[in-house]
Amino acid sequence: MYEFTAPFQHPSGSPIRELFKYLGEPGMISFAGGYPASDLFDVEGLQQAEARAYRDANLCLQYGPTDGLPGLKRELVNLMARRGVACAPSEMLVTTGSQQGLDLLLRVLVNPGDVALTEQPAYPATLQALRLQQAKVVTLPVDAHGLDVDHLATLLGSGTLARPKLLYTVPTFANPTGATLARERRIALLKLAVQYRFVIVEDDPYGDLRFSGEAVPSILALTEEVQGSRDWVVHFASLSKIVAPGLRVGWTIAPAEIARRCVIAKQTVDLCSAPWTQAIAAEYLADGALERHLPRITAMYGRKCEALCNALHAQLGDVLQFHRPEGGMFVWARLTGSGADSSELLQRAIGNKILFVPGKAFFADNVDAASLRLSFAAPGMADIEEGVRRLKRAGSLPAAGA
Numbered sequence: 001m002y003e004f005t006a007p008f009q010h011p012s013g014s015p016i017r018e019l020f021k022y023l024g025e026p027g028m029i030s031f032a033g034g035y036p037a038s039d040l041f042d043v044e045g046l047q048q049a050e051a052r053a054y055r056d057a058n059l060c061l062q063y064g065p066t067d068g069l070p071g072l073k074r075e076l077v078n079l080m081a082r083r084g085v086a087c088a089p090s091e092m093l094v095t096t097g098s099q100q101g102l103d104l105l106l107r108v109l110v111n112p113g114d115v116a117l118t119e120q121p122a123y124p125a126t127l128q129a130l131r132l133q134q135a136k137v138v139t140l141p142v143d144a145h146g147l148d149v150d151h152l153a154t155l156l157g158s159g160t161l162a163r164p165k166l167l168y169t170v171p172t173f174a175n176p177t178g179a180t181l182a183r184e185r186r187i188a189l190l191k192l193a194v195q196y197r198f199v200i201v202e203d204d205p206y207g208d209l210r211f212s213g214e215a216v217p218s219i220l221a222l223t224e225e226v227q228g229s230r231d232w233v234v235h236f237a238s239l240s241k242i243v244a245p246g247l248r249v250g251w252t253i254a255p256a257e258i259a260r261r262c263v264i265a266k267q268t269v270d271l272c273s274a275p276w277t278q279a280i281a282a283e284y285l286a287d288g289a290l291e292r293h294l295p296r297i298t299a300m301y302g303r304k305c306e307a308l309c310n311a312l313h314a315q316l317g318d319v320l321q322f323h324r325p326e327g328g329m330f331v332w333a334r335l336t337g338s339g340a341d342s343s344e345l346l347q348r349a350i351g352n353k354i355l356f357v358p359g360k361a362f363f364a365d366n367v368d369a370a371s372l373r374l375s376f377a378a379p380g381m382a383d384i385e386e387g388v389r390r391l392k393r394a395g396s397l398p399a400a401g402a
Contacts, residue, residue, distance in 0.1 A: 049281075178328050199232055212327070243284065
């Protein structure tokens with residue numbers, strides 16, 4: 001009846017969002033969505049920031065600049081400096097969450113058929129965005145130390161692949177694997193980007209959520225060590241995981257020519273991100289509230305991660321393999337049984353009032369049906385223990401129809 005554009009003739013929604021219909025069921029425990037813990041929101045600090053922001057009611061209620069409120073951009077420049085990155089306001093664009101940053105970048109950079117490299121497994125919304133942009137998605141393997149850069153170098157050097165337009169990576173506490181790309185691999189990746197002239201898209205929503213191990217500089221910070229590499233890095237960051245997702249405050253740092261075009265693209269999308277929440281974020285950052293509150297978040301996530309990993313080892317250690325992350329929000333696991341399928345396990349798990357995300361949601365090709373992602377951030381400590389017990393109970397049941 002309707003003549004939809006090619007990408008929307010047979011679109012598929014987020015496989016993770018499809019699970020949200022179960023969240024309202026009484027007694028349901030969720031290891032599924034990557035939600036921050038709501039009981040760790042700095043409600044008082046944000047209320048105080050809102051009160052200060054609203055002293056300039058017109059600033060909050062009127063349209064704002066497309067690239068972001070100057071006051072917020074100043075605070076974000078200062079925040080990035082504390083993360084080891086110097087950037088100019090002309091390189092920064094405030095977005096409605098970092099996902100919008102990716103959407104804008106793809107609009108200005110990727111033509112249908114362009115090669116886009118991604119980690120595999122990868123964040124599903126990224127795969128969805130690339131498909132809607134009609135990019136040719138080429139996947140790259142990962143291990144416990146992140147993206148296999150040696151494999152990438154071999155692939156690029158083989159001459160069998162058209163020059164990629166970009167490579168998307170979550171190098172620190174990746175979604176879904178929780179892995180962190182080693183420093184030497186980051187340097188090697190930057191050198192490849194300069195040599196083969198592709199953009200590294202560094203998505204960094206979790207970098208501040210480290211609760212163990214040694215910090216690794218962002219790829220953007222390491223551009224100082226590889227000549228010419230700053231021209232080939234676009235960096236996304238967000239307050240969603242470290243302050244509150246309801247603010248919808250993200251930002252993009254990109255070479256000025258890319259940033260300028262993203263601003264123009266954003267003008268056609270939403271004119272500007274909400275000035276009210278931008279002003280709240282600016283006041284919150286200016287007060288130093290984030291630095292005061294982050295240790296509480298990371299300490300609690302560390303305890304939750306330990307509780308989940310210990311419970312998985314004790315309850316499911318004979319049937320489940322997993323990597324213990326040093327930060328972030330996720331544990332990536334794999335069922336060890338022959339022919340194991342986490343989607344089948346999920347159906348039994350739902351009946352036992354426990355949710356997780358089957359691994360197939362994170363694969364563009366060569367799906368590993370036995371894999372699954374567990375998020376420890378949102379559930380409480382007691383729910384983590386009980387959730388693993390329910391998961392074990394679900395795993396001991398026969399498959400439907402068996």
